[in-house]
Amino acid sequence: MTLATTAATGATTGQPQLVIDNVFKQFGEGPGSVIAIDNMSFDVKPGEFVSVIGPSGCGKSTLFNIIGGLLDEYAGNVLIERERIAGPHKAVGMVFQEESTFPWRNVIDNVAFPLELQGVNKSERLDRAHHFIDLVGLKGFEKLMPSALSGGMRQRVSIARTLVSGPQILLMDEPFAALDEQTRLLLGDKITQIQQDLNQTTLLITHNLTEAVQLSDRIVVMTYRPGRVKRIVNIDLPRPRTSDVVSSDAFGHYVAEIWSDLREEASRGMADTESVRRTAPRG
Amino acid sequence: MAATGQVKNPTATMGFAARRASDARSTNLIRIGLLLAIAGSWEALARSGLLFRDVVPSLFSISAAIWKLLGNPAFYANLQVTAWEIFASLAIGSGLGIAVGIILGANRFLGAAFEPYVYYLAPTPRIIFFPVMIMWFGVGIASKIALGALSCFFTVALSTAGGMREVDKVLIRVGRSFRATQWQMATKIYLPAMRAPVLNGIRLGFGTATVTALLAETKLSNQGLGFMIMQIYARFDMPSLYGLLIIVFILAGIGNLILGKVTGTSA
Ligand SMILES: Nc1ncnc2c1ncn2[C@@H]1O[C@H](COP(=O)(O)OP(=O)(O)O)[C@@H](O)[C@H]1O
Numbered sequence: 001m002t003l004a005t006t007a008a009t010g011a012t013t014g015q016p017q018l019v020i021d022n023v024f025k026q027f028g029e030g031p032g033s034v035i036a037i038d039n040m041s042f043d044v045k046p047g048e049f050v051s052v053i054g055p056s057g058c059g060k061s062t063l064f065n066i067i068g069g070l071l072d073e074y075a076g077n078v079l080i081e082r083e084r085i086a087g088p089h090k091a092v093g094m095v096f097q098e099e100s101t102f103p104w105r106n107v108i109d110n111v112a113f114p115l116e117l118q119g120v121n122k123s124e125r126l127d128r129a130h131h132f133i134d135l136v137g138l139k140g141f142e143k144l145m146p147s148a149l150s151g152g153m154r155q156r157v158s159i160a161r162t163l164v165s166g167p168q169i170l171l172m173d174e175p176f177a178a179l180d181e182q183t184r185l186l187l188g189d190k191i192t193q194i195q196q197d198l199n200q201t202t203l204l205i206t207h208n209l210t211e212a213v214q215l216s217d218r219i220v221v222m223t224y225r226p227g228r229v230k231r232i233v234n235i236d237l238p239r240p241r242t243s244d245v246v247s248s249d250a251f252g253h254y255v256a257e258i259w260s261d262l263r264e265e266a267s268r269g270m271a272d273t274e275s276v277r278r279t280a281p282r283g
Numbered sequence: 284m285a286a287t288g289q290v291k292n293p294t295a296t297m298g299f300a301a302r303r304a305s306d307a308r309s310t311n312l313i314r315i316g317l318l319l320a321i322a323g324s325w326e327a328l329a330r331s332g333l334l335f336r337d338v339v340p341s342l343f344s345i346s347a348a349i350w351k352l353l354g355n356p357a358f359y360a361n362l363q364v365t366a367w368e369i370f371a372s373l374a375i376g377s378g379l380g381i382a383v384g385i386i387l388g389a390n391r392f393l394g395a396a397f398e399p400y401v402y403y404l405a406p407t408p409r410i411i412f413f414p415v416m417i418m419w420f421g422v423g424i425a426s427k428i429a430l431g432a433l434s435c436f437f438t439v440a441l442s443t444a445g446g447m448r449e450v451d452k453v454l455i456r457v458g459r460s461f462r463a464t465q466w467q468m469a470t471k472i473y474l475p476a477m478r479a480p481v482l483n484g485i486r487l488g489f490g491t492a493t494v495t496a497l498l499a500e501t502k503l504s505n506q507g508l509g510f511m512i513m514q515i516y517a518r519f520d521m522p523s524l525y526g527l528l529i530i531v532f533i534l535a536g537i538g539n540l541i542l543g544k545v546t547g548t549s550a
C-alpha cells in the first residue's frame with residue numbers, strides 16, 4: 001500500500017527518468033523505404049508503468065530496439081537521466097518478444113547470466129538468482145533446462161534474468177504475446193505485483209488492450225504507418241491491482257475508449273497487409 | 284505450485300527415459316534380427332555352391348580368419364598406423380576447418396566470396412588430390428594425413444560457418460542488451476550455441492578422414508590397414524579379406540559411436 005502511494009506520487013511529481021524526444025526512424029532509402037517511427041515523443045517517470053500499444057507492424061519493436069540501444073541509426077533523442085543514450089544503457093533491462101532463454105543453461109544459470117557478466121562471485125550470484133526465481137514463481141525448477149519448461153515458464157525465466165541485473169527501467173516487448181489468455185492474465189498479476197514490490201519503472205510494449213489497461217498507469221496509443229503517438233491515456237484504476245480488475249466497470253470504459261482509437265489503426269493495418277498480399281504475394 | 288513441480292517433473296522425465304529405453308530395445312532387436320538374416324543368407328549362399336566357394340567363403344572360415352588376424356602382430360602395427368593417420372587428419376583438418384569456418388561465418392563478405400568454393404570443392408572425391416599430396420609429402424603416412432586433413436577440413440569448415448550463422452539472433456541481442464564484452468559474447472554465447480553443429484561436423488569429418496586414409500592406403504603405401512587389405516587381396520585370401528573388412532567396419536563403428544556420444548551428451 002505504502003509502496004503504491006510512493007509510486008503514485010513519484011509518477012506525478014518526479015523527474016522524468018526516460019524521455020523519448022522526437023524519435024524518427026526510416027528503414028531504407030527512396031521508393032522502397034518505410035517510415036517505422038515518425039516523431040514520437042513521450043516520457044516515463046520513476047516508478048511509473050507505461051504501455052505502448054498499437055497494431056502489428058506499427059513500429060513497436062523498432063521503438064523497443066531504439067530505446068534499448070540496439071538500433072543506433074535514428075533521428076531525435078532517447079534520454080535517460082537527461083543524457084542521450086549511446087548503445088545499450090546500464091539502467092535499461094530488456095525482455096524480448098522472441099524466445100530468448102539460453103537452451104544450454106539450466107534455469108538458475110540462465111537467470112544468473114547478467115551477474116556472471118558483471119563478475120559477481122558464485123555464491124552471491126546464486127543467492128540473487130534464487131531470489132528472482134522465487135519472485136516469478138519458479139521455485140523448485142532451478143535445475144531444469146529450458147526445453148523442459150512451458151513457454152510461459154521460459155518467459156518468466158527471461159523476466160527473472162532481466163530483473164536480476166537490477167535495471168532502473170524495465171523494457172519489455174510483447175513478453176506475453178506467445179502465451180494463452182489464462183497464463184497471460186496470471187503472469188500479468190505477477191508483473192503487477194513485482195512492479196509494485198520493487199517500485200519498478202516499466203515500459204511495456206504490447207498489442208493487447210486488456211493487458212495494457214490491466215497493468216498500466218498510462219497508455220501511449222500508436223498510429224499505424226507511420227508510427228506516431230495518437231493519444232496518451234491515464235489509467236486511474238486503484239492500486240494494488242490484480243487481474244480481478246478486468247471485470248470492473250471502469251476497466252470496461254477504458255477498454256472501450258482506447259479500442260475506438262485503436263480500431264481505426266488496426267483496420268488500416270489489416271487493409272495494408274491484405275493489399276500487400278494481393279499485389280505482391282511473398283510466401 | 285513449486286512443490287508439485289518438484290515432485291511431478293522427475294517422474295515425467297523418468298517416463299520419458301523409460302519410453303526411450305524401450306524404443307531403443309526394439310530397434311536393437313530389429314538390428315540383431317537383420318544381422319542374423321544377412322548371416323543366414325550368406326551361409327546358405329556359401330553352401331549352395333551357386334558361386335565359387337572362394338568368392339563367398341563360409342562364415343566358419345571367415346571367423347577362423349578373424350581369429351587369426353587378431354593374433355597377428357602385423358595387424359596391430361597396421362592398425363596403429365591407420366589410427367594415427369585418422370587421428371592426425373582429424374586434428375589438423377578440424378582445427379583449420381573451425382578457424383576458417385568462424386572467419387567465413389562471422390564475415391558476411393568473406394563468406395559470400397569464398398564459401399561457394401568450399402561448397403563446390405567439398406563433394407569432389409579427395410582421392411584425386413592424392414598424386415599431388417604424394418609429390419608434396421612423399422609416399423609415407425604424411426601424404427595420407429594431408430589428404431585426410433583436406434577432406435575433413437571441408438566438412439568441418441562448412442558446418443562451423445553454418446553453425447555460426449545460425450546462432451539465434453535474439454540470443455546475440457540478449458548478450459548485447461546486458462552489455463557483454465566481445466570476449467564474453469564469444470565465450471558465453473557463440474561458442475556454446477555453436478557446439479552442436481561443430482561437433483557434428485567433426486563427427487562427419489571423422490567419417491571422411493577414415494574413408495580417405497583407407498582409400499589412399501590401398502592406392503599407394505607400405506603400411507596401414509588399407510595396405511594390408513591389398514596384400515591379402517593379392518594372395519586372394521578371401522576369408523581373411525572379408526574378416527579384415529568386418530574388423531575395419533566394426534572399428535569405424537566404434538569410433539563413430541564414441542564421437543556420437545561426445546556430440547550427443549553435449550548437444
Ligand atoms: N530491419 C528492418 N528493415 C526494413 N524494414 C523493417 C526492419 N525492421 C522493421 N521494419 C519495418 O518497420 C515496420 C515496423 O516493424 P516493427 O517495429 O517490427 O513493428 P511491430 O513490432 O509493431 O510489429 C514494419 O513495416 C517492418 O516491415
Ligand SMILES: [Mg+2]
Nearest residue numbers: 060061097174
Ligand atoms: Mg514487434
